[in-house]
Amino acid sequence: MTGRPAAPDEGPELPEFPFPGSSHRGPAPLFARLRAERPVVRVAWRGGGHAWLVTRHEDVIRVLDDPRFSRAASYAPEAPRFEGLFQAPPGMIISLDPPDHTRLRALAEQAFSPERVEGMRPRVREVAGRLLDELEKSGPGPADLVAGFAAPLAMTVICELLGVPEADRDRFHAWVRQFADVSAPPEQAAEGGEKLGAYIAGLVAAKQAEPADDVLSALIGARLGTGTDVDEGPGAGRGPDAGTGTGTGTGTGADADADSDAQDGSPGARAGGGDRLGFDELVGLGFTLLGAGFDSSAGQIGNFAATLLARHRDVWRRLGEHPEEIPVAVEELLRTVNLNGNDTSGLPRIATEDVAVGGVVIPAGEAVFLAFPSANRDAAVFPDPDRADFGRADNPHLAFGHGIHRCLGAPLARLELTVALEELTRRFPGARLAVPEHELIWRAGDVNHNLLALPVELPRSTA
Numbered sequence: 001m002t003g004r005p006a007a008p009d010e011g012p013e014l015p016e017f018p019f020p021g022s023s024h025r026g027p028a029p030l031f032a033r034l035r036a037e038r039p040v041v042r043v044a045w046r047g048g049g050h051a052w053l054v055t056r057h058e059d060v061i062r063v064l065d066d067p068r069f070s071r072a073a074s075y076a077p078e079a080p081r082f083e084g085l086f087q088a089p090p091g092m093i094i095s096l097d098p099p100d101h102t103r104l105r106a107l108a109e110q111a112f113s114p115e116r117v118e119g120m121r122p123r124v125r126e127v128a129g130r131l132l133d134e135l136e137k138s139g140p141g142p143a144d145l146v147a148g149f150a151a152p153l154a155m156t157v158i159c160e161l162l163g164v165p166e167a168d169r170d171r172f173h174a175w176v177r178q179f180a181d182v183s184a185p186p187e188q189a190a191e192g193g194e195k196l197g198a199y200i201a202g203l204v205a206a207k208q209a210e211p212a213d214d215v216l217s218a219l220i221g222a223r224l225g226t227g228t229d230v231d232e233g234p235g236a237g238r239g240p241d242a243g244t245g246t247g248t249g250t251g252t253g254a255d256a257d258a259d260s261d262a263q264d265g266s267p268g269a270r271a272g273g274g275d276r277l278g279f280d281e282l283v284g285l286g287f288t289l290l291g292a293g294f295d296s297s298a299g300q301i302g303n304f305a306a307t308l309l310a311r312h313r314d315v316w317r318r319l320g321e322h323p324e325e326i327p328v329a330v331e332e333l334l335r336t337v338n339l340n341g342n343d344t345s346g347l348p349r350i351a352t353e354d355v356a357v358g359g360v361v362i363p364a365g366e367a368v369f370l371a372f373p374s375a376n377r378d379a380a381v382f383p384d385p386d387r388a389d390f391g392r393a394d395n396p397h398l399a400f401g402h403g404i405h406r407c408l409g410a411p412l413a414r415l416e417l418t419v420a421l422e423e424l425t426r427r428f429p430g431a432r433l434a435v436p437e438h439e440l441i442w443r444a445g446d447v448n449h450n451l452l453a454l455p456v457e458l459p460r461s462t463a
Contacts, residue, residue: 014044015030016045017043017044017045017051017053018341019031019343022340022342022373023338023449024337024339025307025337025338026336026338026373026377027338027340027371027373027377028343031055031343031371031373031377032377034053034055034374035374035378035379039055039359040055040056040357040358040359040362041055045083046083046084047082047083047084049080049081049082049083049367050080050366050367051080051082051366051367051369052362052366052368052369053344053369053371054358054370055371055374056358056374056375056378056380057376057380057398058380058381060370060371060372060375060398060402061398061402061403062357064370064402064403064405065402065403067097068351068352068355069349069350069351069355069368070097070349070350071094071096071347071349071405072090072095072096072097072100073349073350073352074349074350075087075090079348079365079367080348080350080366080367082348082367085346085348086447087347088288091284092284093105093284093285093288093408094347094405098404101405103224104281105404105408107219107222107224107276108219108222108277108285108408109408110218110222111219111222112215112408112409114411116215116218117411117412118415120157120412120415124415124416127152127153128153128423131148131149131153132423132427132428134148135148135149136458142456142457143455144454144455144456145302145305145424145454145456146302146451146452146453146454147453149424150298150302150305150420150454151298153420154293154294154297154298154416155169155173155294155298156169157293157412157416158289158293158297159172160214161289161412162203162214162286162289163207163212163214163215163217164203168199172196172199173294175195175199176192176290176295178191179196196287197287200283200290201279201283203216203286204216204279204282204283204286207220208220215289216282216286219277220276220277220282222276223275223276224276288408289408293409293412293413295446295447295448296448299448299449299450299451300333300334300337302450302451302454303339303449303450303451304330304333304337304417305420305421306437306440306451307333307336308333308421309431309432310437311388311437312388313432315329315390317425317429320425320426320428320429321429323422325390325391326418326422326425327414327418328390328391328395329390329421330414330417330421331392331395331397332389332390332395333388334399334400335376335392335399338373338449339399339449340373340448341446341447341448343371343373344369344370345369345370345372345401346369348367348369349368349370350366350368351365352364372398372401382397400413427460428459428460430458430459430460431459432456433455433457434457440453440454441453
């Protein structure tokens with residue numbers, strides 16, 4: 001335990017968690033009071049059980065930097081379980097602690113070099129332009145920016161990243177949607193996960209036999225000692241590994257028969273643990289990239305467009321005229337637009353010993369959730385935190401998290417979001433919502449705040 005003064009959490013009874021009132025516009029209103037009065041608080045989980053909720057920026061950083069809060073321990077038989085919460089399977093990169101995480105991260109980062117990500121910019125712009133051409137030609141009436149732009153852009157990028165053939169992408173998309181629906185019966189989500197797992201396993205086997213110019217093939221070829229070493233000490237970057245971390249990690253559905261000793265189909269080769277990624281690890285990383293690379297990116301492209309068109313049309317027009325300002329605007333949108341459906345990362349950590357945080361003691365064995373959207377509204381870090389300041393230069397938001405689980409795909413997500421806004425605002429400065437903001441329909445049951453549709457009028461002029 002630290003020497004910091006600590007006390008039990010005391011205060012009036014709170015609503016069950018997740019709290020009501022969360023939306024893309026921000027976390028539930030109750031978080032503002034908690035940050036001020038009870039920044040680390042024990043809450044009752046809807047459906048049973050209790051967990052600790054960390055709401056301030058400083059305290060969230062402290063937990064992420066403290067190895068006594070374990071992701072791997074959340075898979076122990078005695079660990080708390082929470083109804084309606086998606087928990088990535090054990091063995092996934094977002095489910096590990098050092099040293100297992102250190103090895104997997106070092107290998108995975110080799111496939112996400114800055115040069116590789118930046119090299120994708122022309123292709124992302126090409127796809128965005130083609131999709132907008134098709135929307136413009138679709139005839140009179142509102143265009144749906146979710147179905148016609150955000151979803152196919154994100155799906156194309158992640159499929160090309162993984163090397164998924166174009167003919168398979170529609171069913172791939174359907175399985176992702178089925179798997180991401182946490183309100184559906186568990187067996188339905190499991191079916192979608194099994195289909196995705198079998199498909200990705202077959203894709204890994206195909207890339208092992210015949211590598212191509214894609215990230216999955218680069219992951220297959222990655223070796224320890226040939227890439228940049230990873231600092232897994234306190235403060236080492238930002239973000240939960242590749243966002244939502246969806247996946248099954250089963251590796252079912254295909255054999256690995258490459259002649260390398262790291263992928264020879266033996267139990268050790270399938271599980272990994274050496275200087276190369278094993279078959280099951282490759283399947284797990286494919287799943288992780290899919291969760292962040294499609295669902296999160298598609299959701300935020302739509303959410304950002306809806307936010308600007310509903311409440312900041314002047315900013316939309318200005319960005320079309322000054323595209324050099326878009327990267328800074330993207331950071332402020334990442335801070336203020338809430339993607340997380342339950343106002344946390346959704347990934348529990350377990351205290352492995354009694355630890356004092358924010359003036360209270362979190363006992364060993366109890367679960368902790370980090371409220372990133374609340375931390376992003378902390379007035380101690382962000383002046384006038386509830387106002388979207390699209391020129392905010394100092395913006396240490398936690399949309400991609402912080403620490404050893406920083407988002408592998410953050411540079412690619414930033415690239416996609418930036419290019420999407422560049423193309424939309426340049427081509428359609430006069431765009432406007434076709435319905436009032438309160439009539440927009442959101443996808444029920446998703447892990448994230450995702451629009452079902454975004455009907456938009458797309459005149460080229462600003463009139």
